[in-house]
Amino acid sequence: MARYNFRDSEPKWQAVWSERGTFTATTDPSRPKFYVLEMFPYPSGRLHVGHVRNYAIGDVVARYKRARGFNVLHPMGWDAFGLPAENAAIASRVHPAEWTFENIRVMGEQLRMIGLAYDWDREVATCTPDYYRHEQKMFLDFLKAGLAYRKESTVNWDPVEHTVLANEQVIEGRGWRSGALVEKRKLTQWFLRITEFADELLDDIATLDRWPDRVRVMQANWIGRSVGARMRFRLQGRDDRLEVFTTRPDTIFGASFCALSPDHPLSEEAAATDPRLAEFIAECRRLGTSEEAIETAEKQGYDTGLRAVHPFDGRELPIYVANFVLMEYGTGAIFGCPAHDQRDLDFARKYGLTVRPVLWPTTVRRLDDEAFAALPPETQALFETGAGVATVDGEAQFHVAGTAFSATDAETYGYDLGDLTDRPALSVSEAKEIAIAGLAARDSGEPSIGYRLRDWGVSRQRYWGCPIPVIHCADCGVVPVPEADLPVELPHDVNFDRPGNPLDHHPTWKHVPCPSCGRPAVRETDTFDTFVESSWYFLRYCSPKADTAFDRADADYWMPVDQYIGGIEHAVLHLLYSRFFMRALGACGYTDVKEPFAALMTQGMVCHETYSDAAGDWLYPEEVESRGGGVVRIADGAPVTVGRTEKMSKSRKNVVGLERVVDTYGADTARLLLLSDSPPERDLEWTDAGIEGAWRYLNRVWRLVTEPAHPLPPRGTAAPKAFSESALALRRKTHKTIKAVGEDFEAFRLNRAVARIRELTNQAAELKGSDEGAAWALREALETTVLLLGPITPHLCEEMWQALDGDSLVADAPWPDWDSELTVDDTVTVAVQVNGKLRATIELPRDADKGTAEDLALADGGVQRALAGKAVRRVVVVPNRIVNVVV
RNA sequence: GCCCGGGUGGCGGAAUUGGUAGACGCGCCGGACUCAAAAUCCGGUGGUGGCAACACCAUGCGAGUUCGAGUCUCGCCCCGGGCACCA
Numbered sequence: 001m002a003r004y005n006f007r008d009s010e011p012k013w014q015a016v017w018s019e020r021g022t023f024t025a026t027t028d029p030s031r032p033k034f035y036v037l038e039m040f041p042y043p044s045g046r047l048h049v050g051h052v053r054n055y056a057i058g059d060v061v062a063r064y065k066r067a068r069g070f071n072v073l074h075p076m077g078w079d080a081f082g083l084p085a086e087n088a089a090i091a092s093r094v095h096p097a098e099w100t101f102e103n104i105r106v107m108g109e110q111l112r113m114i115g116l117a118y119d120w121d122r123e124v125a126t127c128t129p130d131y132y133r134h135e136q137k138m139f140l141d142f143l144k145a146g147l148a149y150r151k152e153s154t155v156n157w158d159p160v161e162h163t164v165l166a167n168e169q170v171i172e173g174r175g176w177r178s179g180a181l182v183e184k185r186k187l188t189q190w191f192l193r194i195t196e197f198a199d200e201l202l203d204d205i206a207t208l209d210r211w212p213d214r215v216r217v218m219q220a221n222w223i224g225r226s227v228g229a230r231m232r233f234r235l236q237g238r239d240d241r242l243e244v245f246t247t248r249p250d251t252i253f254g255a256s257f258c259a260l261s262p263d264h265p266l267s268e269e270a271a272a273t274d275p276r277l278a279e280f281i282a283e284c285r286r287l288g289t290s291e292e293a294i295e296t297a298e299k300q301g302y303d304t305g306l307r308a309v310h311p312f313d314g315r316e317l318p319i320y321v322a323n324f325v326l327m328e329y330g331t332g333a334i335f336g337c338p339a340h341d342q343r344d345l346d347f348a349r350k351y352g353l354t355v356r357p358v359l360w361p362t363t364v365r366r367l368d369d370e371a372f373a374a375l376p377p378e379t380q381a382l383f384e385t386g387a388g389v390a391t392v393d394g395e396a397q398f399h400v401a402g403t404a405f406s407a408t409d410a411e412t413y414g415y416d417l418g419d420l421t422d423r424p425a426l427s428v429s430e431a432k433e434i435a436i437a438g439l440a441a442r443d444s445g446e447p448s449i450g451y452r453l454r455d456w457g458v459s460r461q462r463y464w465g466c467p468i469p470v471i472h473c474a475d476c477g478v479v480p481v482p483e484a485d486l487p488v489e490l491p492h493d494v495n496f497d498r499p500g501n502p503l504d505h506h507p508t509w510k511h512v513p514c515p516s517c518g519r520p521a522v523r524e525t526d527t528f529d530t531f532v533e534s535s536w537y538f539l540r541y542c543s544p545k546a547d548t549a550f551d552r553a554d555a556d557y558w559m560p561v562d563q564y565i566g567g568i569e570h571a572v573l574h575l576l577y578s579r580f581f582m583r584a585l586g587a588c589g590y591t592d593v594k595e596p597f598a599a600l601m602t603q604g605m606v607c608h609e610t611y612s613d614a615a616g617d618w619l620y621p622e623e624v625e626s627r628g629g630g631v632v633r634i635a636d637g638a639p640v641t642v643g644r645t646e647k648m649s650k651s652r653k654n655v656v657g658l659e660r661v662v663d664t665y666g667a668d669t670a671r672l673l674l675l676s677d678s679p680p681e682r683d684l685e686w687t688d689a690g691i692e693g694a695w696r697y698l699n700r701v702w703r704l705v706t707e708p709a710h711p712l713p714p715r716g717t718a719a720p721k722a723f724s725e726s727a728l729a730l731r732r733k734t735h736k737t738i739k740a741v742g743e744d745f746e747a748f749r750l751n752r753a754v755a756r757i758r759e760l761t762n763q764a765a766e767l768k769g770s771d772e773g774a775a776w777a778l779r780e781a782l783e784t785t786v787l788l789l790g791p792i793t794p795h796l797c798e799e800m801w802q803a804l805d806g807d808s809l810v811a812d813a814p815w816p817d818w819d820s821e822l823t824v825d826d827t828v829t830v831a832v833q834v835n836g837k838l839r840a841t842i843e844l845p846r847d848a849d850k851g852t853a854e855d856l857a858l859a860d861g862g863v864q865r866a867l868a869g870k871a872v873r874r875v876v877v878v879p880n881r882i883v884n885v886v887v
Numbered sequence: 888g889c890c891c892g893g894g895u896g897g898c899g900g901a902a903u904u905g906g907u908a909g910a911c912g913c914g915c916c917g918g919a920c921u922c923a924a925a926a927u928c929c930g931g932u933g934g935u936g937g938c939a940a941c942a943c944c945a946u947g948c949g950a951g952u953u954c955g956a957g958u959c960u961c962g963c964c965c966c967g968g969g970c971a972c973c974a
Contacts, residue, residue, distance in 0.1 A: 084974085167971085168973045170972095214891055221891080222890080222969090290972095291889080294888090295888040295889060296888050296889095297888090456971080460972065529972070534974085567968090567974095568967095569968060571969070572971085573970095573974095676899095682900090685898085687913080689913055689914065690912085693912060694912090751912095752900095754911080757911095762911090832907090833906085836954065838907055875954090878906060881907090884906080884955060
């Protein structure tokens with residue numbers, strides 16, 4: 001039994017593509033371009049099959065678009081700065097650069113092994129000065145344009161190691177290595193003014209019509225534009241005022257307290273004279289900086305003793321410091337309206353504050369607290385759930401008990417707005433306008449737009465990143481590094497024996513003369529967030545050897561990326577930062593393209609079962625095997641616990657190494673499985689059974705092509721006049737498949753495309769007869785199969801194309817055309833239902849009229865039996881689809 | 888906690904976007920070939936009942952809209968992604 005020899009074929013065709021420069025891209029404005037890009041990897045060590053899925057999907061697009069006649073740009077590179085390199089340096093005493101470049105070498109070899117259609121001449125690694133020098137130049141331009149600035153912000157601080165921790169390094173509030181309780185600490189850091197573009201970034205989401213809706217929604221929510229008001233409360237016994245931001249000025253009459261962020265200046269001021277408050281604030285700071293930690297922590301507050309005066313009714317409201325108020329959003333202070341906000345309600349109950357409803361459904365009577373308290377407990381309980389409305393004594397009544405009452409935009413409500421209005425019913429937006437007008441009249445507030453989006457903090461106190469090109473001079477302040485002095489290169493001679501930033505510890509690197517006055521000064525020792533590198537790498541690919549960041553003409557031709565592919569985990573940060581970067585670069589005259597990625601596809605993760613031994617240590621899949629109904633460790637037969645299927649990760653060892661799969665089955669088999677077993681956007685579970693099935697199919701096609709059941713006519717033979725029924729059916733299948741697979745590729749339905757190609761293979765194998773027509777139809781089917789499968793299993797297809805006397809490479813062959821006469825059938829099978837239940841199917845000529853369909857359906861024996869003599873009330877006919885008889 | 892997804896046979900998934908639920912594949916069962924095994928080929932395979940024709944049940948749970956719901960609406964449950972210093 002002949003088997004496809006991938007061990008010879010795969011390196012052979014890789015060499016052919018490489019020698020011919022098949023995938024080398026050249027700027028050519030006379031041709032339509034297509035730029036397809038997969039998110040570049042962080043060089044973490046070795047590729048596993050999880051990485052490959054991303055690249056295999058992109059490779060299908062690249063090869064398919066190439067067959068469609070596009071001038072395709074498909075580059076690859078390395079997102080090479082990052083924390084893991086420093087961790088490796090600490091753990092294994094290897095230099096981050098050495099570690100990174102070795103990983104790039106290994107992973108690059110692995111990528112070449114899978115036959116991806118990359119233009120390797122454009123390979124980029126972001127940790128090289130040749131790359132990051134341009135980033136430093138961009139930063140200097142941002143600085144000039146006012147898009148970069150410094151301000152204080154908080155970081156996670158490890159008090160034992162005296163170092164800044166990433167959120168990832170904070171485990172349950174403690175430093176991952178020291179185990180010390182993490183504190184927040186304020187540092188002056190660099191920021192990029194992304195909020196400058198908040199409205200534009202939000203509005204332009206509408207233009208991203210080839211992005212998944214969910215990503216667009218996530219970005220819009222992330223920017224979180226909300227129209228509200230800033231309002232100022234007089235402080236009792238003081239001259240200054242407290243400013244808060246609210247999205248619900250209409251509920252101001254329900255305010256019963258104000259709350260400050262622990263980082264608010266007023267909190268700090270109050271803490272100076274109140275040690276218990278100071279302790280409370282310190283406790284809040286141990287929560288860490290992530291929003292998740294803050295929002296999931298138990299809501300707590302501390303009464304500062306300060307009192308805010310209500311701008312309308314003069315009530316004195318207590319001012320709390322609360323652990324859930326974020327300094328970054330709004331003004332870092334809020335007013336609380338417990339009746340209409342669940343969090344405020346919980347807070348009010350906890351601290352015994354009044355709950356004062358100020359809006360209610362117009363159709364109900366309001367119960368005051370006294371009347372409510374007089375009700376029996378079971379009646380009170382009726383108010384706990386739902387919308388605060390319950391029937392008491394036959395009348396709908398309203399009271400806020402355990403659940404805050406929230407209004408919808410569509411309805412109108414009765415409102416308590418003091419003497420601001422007499423109107424009996426208002427919509428929320430009308431009430432907001434009235435409240436804001438009232439505030440303005442008292443000089444206590446004005447309309448304001450708030451954003452959830454915050455400016456992008458780009459300073460990192462780490463070595464393995466791009467140095468921020470400024471110098472701090474005692475006399476001149478912050479001085480940009482002159483452009484002629486770029487790049488500011490990382491020093492190589494660093495050591496990681498001490499915790500903290502090696503750049504800061506370096507004996508000489510940071511000491512430089514001030515470029516402005518010449519006196520001794522120090523370099524900025526912070527480096528950039530690695531998201532900065534990934535915010536413009538797609539531009540560098542357009543002209544990777546250019547002396548500038550990119551050549552304008554090349555970028556004008558290639559940009560935007562026509563198809564971007566990557567994980568859903570990047571739905572907000574990386575994609576939003578890149579969109580911002582294009583606009584910031586635009587403001588500095590670099591480019592006119594606004595949106596970097598015209599189309600986006602987000603692929604799911606590759607998952608695998610996890611295995612652990614009796615001691616609870618993780619085991620690699622290749623360390624275990626099934627034996628006698630259980631799973632055991634191969635080395636000693638010890639029982640193994642099979643855990644849940646999870647995203648492949650080095651930490652759980654549930655990774656399938658690429659080499660093992662490619663050695664055993666070849667790259668094409670792995671590619672086929674990764675592309676066919678799940679829709680690309682969904683998660684995929686890697687199983688050994690799956691890879692066997694893919695391998696079996698490749699050999700089946702291989703044999704069908706190289707050992708056809710009967711001789712094929714020479715390539716290019718004209719079609720015979722007549723075809724047998726079986727041959728004609730195969731031809732129809734062939735042309736339907738061409739049409740459908742093209743549509744599937746365009747829509748990323750890759751798993752379905754593979755299913756269709758397999759159907760074609762099945763039908764080709766079942767072809768009856770060996771006459772001229774059958775042989776011709778078989779050749780047509782086989783050639784088609786090779787061309788359609790080409791983007792998925794490219795090596796095998798080149799080999800088969802050669803076996804079919806193909807005169808060129810599949811990689812250079814145009815996509816096949818389909819004959820519309822062969823893609824539609826003369827008859828259709830129509831389902832017949834009786835009262836919505838399937839009772840029969842009937843064969844009808846295509847596009848038969850409704851009367852014919854109805855008559856034939858009613859004449860059917862099965863239908864008659866189901867009707868059982870009952871009178872037909874109605875017949876619904878959907879042509880070519882269904883007949884539903886209603887009795 | 889907040890934002891965004893997902894849930895269909897033993898398993899991965901398909902379903903012309905409101906019209907025959909389960910394409911294609913994996914696994915399993917049976918058969919052929921073989922001294923035997925592997926490989927390959929042929930047939931079967933959602934569940935329950937029935938010799939069978941067939942009937943009933945079935946797309947996470949519960950309601951609803953409709954001639955007709957996996958698909959639309961409302962309310963739940965579970966799983967996953969993100970939450971600004973992991974990339």
